[in-house]
Amino acid sequence: MTPTRPAEVTDPEGQGHMDPLHLCMPGDTRKQxxxxxxxxxxxxxxxxxxxxxxDVYCLDILQQLKAVQGALNGVANVVLRGHLQAHVTTAAARGDAADLVDELMDVLTAR
Amino acid sequence: MTPTRPAEVTDPEGQGHMDPLHLCMPGDTRKQxxxxxxxxxxxxxxxxxxxxxxDVYCLDILQQLKAVQGALNGVANVVLRGHLQAHVTTAAARGDAADLVDELMDVLTAR
Amino acid sequence: MTPTRPAEVTDPEGQGHMDPLHLCMPGDTRKQxxxxxxxxxxxxxxxxxxxxxxDVYCLDILQQLKAVQGALNGVANVVLRGHLQAHVTTAAARGDAADLVDELMDVLTAR
Amino acid sequence: MTPTRPAEVTDPEGQGHMDPLHLCMPGDTRKQxxxxxxxxxxxxxxxxxxxxxxDVYCLDILQQLKAVQGALNGVANVVLRGHLQAHVTTAAARGDAADLVDELMDVLTAR
Incomplete structure (x- = not known):
């Protein structure tokens, strides 16, 4: 698991997460x-x-849509696992546990 | 998946539902x-x-994946509505109700 | 929710689907x-x-909640199958197809 | 948030999580x-x-089942939030991060 980028890494373009605790996705998670x-x-x-x-039949399309959604769930699970491992399990030690739990719950319960 | 569906049957009226032997997706459903x-x-x-x-952040990706999945759900709902309207509501009159219910339940409960 | 459904209409045959004015759940679906x-x-x-x-552990509860939700999905699938078979496949013949599709899609896509 | 029970707490009946890192649900999470x-x-x-x-109508039951499932999702989210806060964010400091991520992903992706 690629470690979280060190705190001194910043984001000069201002597009990312800019605080000193710059969290970015582990490299192998990102590639997978x-x-x-x-x-x-x-x-x-x-x-x-x-x-x-x-001539396409409705249920053939519905079934294929299900397969794609299953694949996207797989992508989401890869990202979630990487996030838990790299960022959430280390949050108390880093000092931003409450924030990380809030934002994770927001994403998981969003509709 | 269609019970019996000879390739030579076509749909000149473009209504996507012709006869018991050829159920295809309604044209406007397909386009939408x-x-x-x-x-x-x-x-x-x-x-x-x-x-x-x-530098991408895990939760930004998770959130965007959710949005795509919502969009795919939207596609699936369009197709399901078209299927119900064109094929399922007419199934008893056509005589293939049991088959249509079975195959629809199979797709809806598949994982 | 049923379009028009006078209380005095009963279902002597116990088939749960009597006439356009009174759709009720098939008896075996209801029992199952x-x-x-x-x-x-x-x-x-x-x-x-x-x-x-x-001393209960969080994940033991989460896992059991999943099992109950799976069981409730099973109940919902029983009811949906009964509804499709008894009411939706006969809707075109009965003349309320558009209403039945609308209300079914409303329930299936509700959150 | 009630803190995790201290490491010396054990489970003499052998029914729970027996290792020295006995994790149990925070009290307020449990009550909520x-x-x-x-x-x-x-x-x-x-x-x-x-x-x-x-005389019950299929869709009235389906709709009420949806409401119960929404309520159970609410329960699951309360438990998940408590687990993340009390156990997952502290896992790296405690030394069982890999295990906690594995078991959480198992429960979240179970079907």
Whole structure:
């Protein structure tokens, strides 16, 4: 697991998380997520092609959509695991536990 | 998945529901689903780009994945509505109600 | 929720689907749902007891909550199947297809 | 937030989590979860009563099942938040981070 970037790393473009506790996704999590997302995208494109066929059957599309959603769940689980491991389990030691729990619960319960 | 569905049967009226032997997705459902799927794909591509940034934050990706999944749910609901309207509500009259219910429940409860 | 549903209409055949003005749940669906719901309730009560133990572990409760939710999904699937079979597949013949699809989609996509 | 029970607390009956890092649910989490679960159970009982009415309509039951499932999600989120705060954010300091992440991911991704 790639460690969290050290506190002195900043984000000069101002696009990221700018506090001294700059948390970014572990490198291997990021690569694994990207790889899985590419597969999900390939599947999504095959659904787009299937939808060009006037003879396509509704349930075939529904089933393929389910498969893509399962793949995206897989991506989300990779990212969540990386986040828990790299950022949440270390939060008390780092001193931002309350913030990390709040923002994680916000994302997990968002609709 | 369609019970019996000979390839040579076509749908000249473009209504997507012709006869007991050929159930295909209603044309407007298909177009609406394709349009929404294209939007979901655009969003998915922006997540792929975000994952190329070593500074990306886990929860930003999780949140964007949720948004894409919401969009895919929207596509699935469009298709499900079209299927109910064009194929399921007419199934008793057509004589394949049991088959249509079975295959729909299979897809809805699949994991 | 039923479009028009006078209380005096009864269901002497016990089939749970009588006429366009009175849609009620098929009797066997109702009994099967009640049976499964009783099981889910038993499981829920065992979680309530577990929560009285100061030594209970968070994840044991989360896991049991998942099991109850799975059981409730099972109940919902029984009811949905009965509804599709008794009411939705016959809707075009009965003449209330648009209403039934609207109300079903409302419930399925509600949050 | 009630702190995690100290390491010297053990479980003589052998029914719980027995290692020296005995983790149990924070007291206020437990009470809040129990309170919400009691409400969910009341709602579930009203569905049981509704299912005794031969005139009950399928979608009314489906809608009420959704409400109970929403309530159970609420209970699960209370427990998850308590677990993250009391146990996961402190895991690196305590030395069991890998185990806690594994078991949490197992529960969150279980079906």
């Amino acid at each position: 997520a990207a790889r899985r997302l590419a597969i999900a995208r390939g599947h999504l494109d095959s659904i787009r092609r299937a939808l060009q066929d006037p | 689903a394709a349009r929404r799927l294209a939007i979901a794909r655009g969003h998915l591509d922006s997540i792929r780009r975000a994952l190329q940034d070593p | 749902a009640a049976r499964r719901l009783a099981i889910a309730r038993g499981h829920l009560d065992s979680i309530r007891r577990a929560l009285q133990d100061p | 979860a129990a309170r919400r679960l009691a409400i969910a159970r009341g709602h579930l009982d009203s569905i049981r009563r509704a299912l005794q009415d031969p």
